[in-house]
Amino acid sequence: MTATAETLAAPLPAPEPQRQVRWEPWALGVLLVGTGVAYIWGLGASGWANSFYAAAVQAGSVSWKAFFFGSSDAANSITVDKPPMSLWLMSLSVRIFGLNSWAMLVPQALLGVGSVALLWGTVRRYFGAAASLLAGLVLALTPVAALMFRFNNPDALLVLLMISAVWAMMRxxxxGRTRWLVLVGIFCGFGFLTKQLQVMLVVPPLALTYLIAGPPKLGKRVLQLFAALGGLIVSAGWWLAIVELWPADSRPWIGG
Incomplete structure (x- = not known):
């Protein structure tokens, strides 16, 4: 039993550098460009998509206060039912390109391309070119992914942040460096500001992974996981703290 625990806790060898095959840059380029075209082509077909969030995007594009709180209207009467991080990207795009469905939805499509690219990079580091391209292709072609990366729900940003947390955990x-654990916590905290407790689906398996397979001794692994928890609390809590400390008569009603 002791030998097994020591084996699990032993540092993993650094992955051998994966040789770049001739076709890999071309295949990756086709994958990312194809993903971008597939997600952006006809993007305005869904109109305003989820009108509940579209109204908040419009409000955030004309009022910085509505932008910060994720208000449903520029008068800041009530917020949407989620924290506003996913709305920030869309509101900034609308501020730049004007109010239309394409300007609102194109950040979502680009988050999809970024998710495919990050998944490719994470898998390639350990399993090589063919596996990473297959992983990226599967994500890009998954029907529910194609839907959410062309819609204005918070899930597009949430998926990118979850993949980012897995990437940092693999590092x-x-x-065994603490900075990677803190980064895992930060990505999960941002995920909370995107869609609340949905991000917690990945937190227990990530923590268990490091508790079992992290290179340092058990005591240090536990302390590092507390550091990751601290990163999560700070990255999620700063917005919550500001909202709580903001005078109640000057802020919108916090919906949800």
Whole structure:
């Protein structure tokens, strides 16, 4: 039993550098460009998509206060039912390009391309070119992914942040540095500001992964996980703290 625990806790060897095959840059380029075209082509067909969030995007594009709180209207009477991080990207796009469905939805499509690219990079580091391209292709062609990366629900940003947390955890398991654990916590905290407790679906398996496979001794692994928890609390809590401290008669009603 002791030998097994020591084996699990032993540092993982650094992955051998994966040789770049001739076709890989071209295949990656086709994958990312194809994903972008597929997600952006006819993007305005869904109109304002979820009108509940579209109204908040419009409000945030004309009022910085509505932008910060995620208000449903520029008069800041009530917020949407989620924290506003996913709305920020869309509101900034509408501020730049004007109010139309394309300007609102194109950040979502680009988040999809970013998710495919990050998944490719994460898988390639450990499993090589073919596996990483297959992983990216599967994500890009998954019907529910194609839907949410062309819609204005918070899920597009949430998926990118979840993949980012897994990427950072893989680096932490590889070299045991605390900074990677803190980064995992930060990505999960941002995920909370995107869609609340949905991001917590990945937190227990990520923590268990490092507790079992992290390179340092058990005591240090536990302390590092507390550091990750601190990163999560700070990255999620700063917005919540400001909202709580903001005078109640000057802020919108916090919906949800």
């Amino acid at each position: 932490a398991v590889q070299d």
